[in-house]
Amino acid sequence: MDRLAIYKQIAEQANQGELVFPTHVEETLKLKRILDNPDCHLETAAKYIIADPLLSARTVALANSGAFNRSGMQVNNVPMAISRIGFRTVRTLVSATVVRQLGSQLRDPVLAAKAKELWEHCAHVGALAQVIARHITKVDPDTAMFSGIVHEVGGFYLISRAQEFPGLLDEEAEIWGEYGERLIGRGVMKQLGIPAHVMTAVEQLWHGTSATPPKSLGDTLTLANDISPYVSPLHETMGLSTKQFAASVDFIVDDSTLQEILNDSQDEIESLSAALLV
Numbered sequence: 001m002d003r004l005a006i007y008k009q010i011a012e013q014a015n016q017g018e019l020v021f022p023t024h025v026e027e028t029l030k031l032k033r034i035l036d037n038p039d040c041h042l043e044t045a046a047k048y049i050i051a052d053p054l055l056s057a058r059t060v061a062l063a064n065s066g067a068f069n070r071s072g073m074q075v076n077n078v079p080m081a082i083s084r085i086g087f088r089t090v091r092t093l094v095s096a097t098v099v100r101q102l103g104s105q106l107r108d109p110v111l112a113a114k115a116k117e118l119w120e121h122c123a124h125v126g127a128l129a130q131v132i133a134r135h136i137t138k139v140d141p142d143t144a145m146f147s148g149i150v151h152e153v154g155g156f157y158l159i160s161r162a163q164e165f166p167g168l169l170d171e172e173a174e175i176w177g178e179y180g181e182r183l184i185g186r187g188v189m190k191q192l193g194i195p196a197h198v199m200t201a202v203e204q205l206w207h208g209t210s211a212t213p214p215k216s217l218g219d220t221l222t223l224a225n226d227i228s229p230y231v232s233p234l235h236e237t238m239g240l241s242t243k244q245f246a247a248s249v250d251f252i253v254d255d256s257t258l259q260e261i262l263n264d265s266q267d268e269i270e271s272l273s274a275a276l277l278v
Contacts, residue, residue: 006165007180010158014187020161025101028052029192032094035087036193045090046079055097058275059085062093066271067130092146096126096276098192099149102156108163115159117233122149123276128224130272131265136258137220143198147221149276150194151202154185155234169234176234182206227262 013019021029031048034040049055056078063081064074068089075081082090099122103115126148133144158180162168169176185206189199197217204210204218211219262269 003168003175004179006168007158007175007183010161011180011183011187014157014184014191017191019157019188019191022101022105022160024104025098028055028094028098028101031055032091032098032193035091035094040087042079042082042087045082045087049082049090050078052097055094058093058097059090061275062089062272065275066268067127086142088142089145092142092149093276095146095192096122096149099153099156102153102160106159106163111159111162111169114169114233115156117230118152118155118159120277121228121230121232122152123273124228124230124269125149125151125221125224126276127269127272128228128262129220131262131269132214132223133217133220135261135265136223137214137216139215139217139220143217144220144224145272147198147201147217148224150189150192150198151205151221151225152232152234153192153194154181154188155232157188158184158234181234227258 031052034048035045049059059078060075060081062068063084068085069075075084085093100119103112103119106112106115126145129144129148130141133139133141137144155176158176159169182203185202186199189202194202201216201218201221204216205222205225208222209218210222214220214223
């Protein structure tokens with residue numbers, strides 16, 4: 001099987017806007033476009049989100065997570081949840097739903113398992129990125145979380161198409177990392193309307209470059225990806241443990257270490273990732 005040729009074929013289709021999405025993904029994309037409208041009001045957003053039971057549950061769960069529920073007061077309806085987390089985070093949640101739905105109707109159990117593992121990876125990278133942004137790099141935490149969630153959208157799209165090409169993901173993961181990820185990822189992100197600065201951050205991760213100390217959105221995403229306890233099933237390289245990584249970046253925070261920050265934020269990370277995994 002010429003995997004590179006197949007990757008190029010799928011990438012060319014993506015770049016030309018010929019994405020093959022399941023019907024439920026198309027419906028969620030319509031909701032994304034509604035929410036992207038600057039004139040969209042809370043009442044309108046709530047009406048559309050309530051129509052989707054799973055999205056409703058995720059919205060309320062996220063609002064009650066440690067990242068957003070500092071007061072300890074639980075919310076139990078969508079309008080209150082949107083008011084708490086804000087429109088930007090709602091848009092992030094809808095984008096996360098799109099990403100997750102790409103692997104939700106896979107008939108092949110092996111591919112379904114890969115999609116599940118990939119989603120766990122993205123949810124934790126998103127949670128870690130938000131914490132790192134807040135405590136270390138000082139970039140916008142919501143954008144950091146969004147970048148973590150969508151950084152593997154090309155991988156989800158590949159998995160959703162892999163049923164058409166039996167054996168495509170069996171071996172040679174390095175071909176995906178070196179070629180397929182960038183070829184397909186760029187096209188899918190472009191068609192999904194991922195903001196340019198987020199695409200730049202994701203491309204920085206692909207190239208494996210990061211400033212010392214980390215400062216940018218790309219640095220934030222790279223650091224979160226490197227220390228995530230859940231590794232992408234599409235990559236052979238295992239991430240470093242937080243303890244290993246913290247030892248090499250003690251200098252990036254003034255009076256603490258990355259490990260201490262993550263320990264202090266562990267409840268926040270776990271509750272945030274759990275809300276995304278609902």
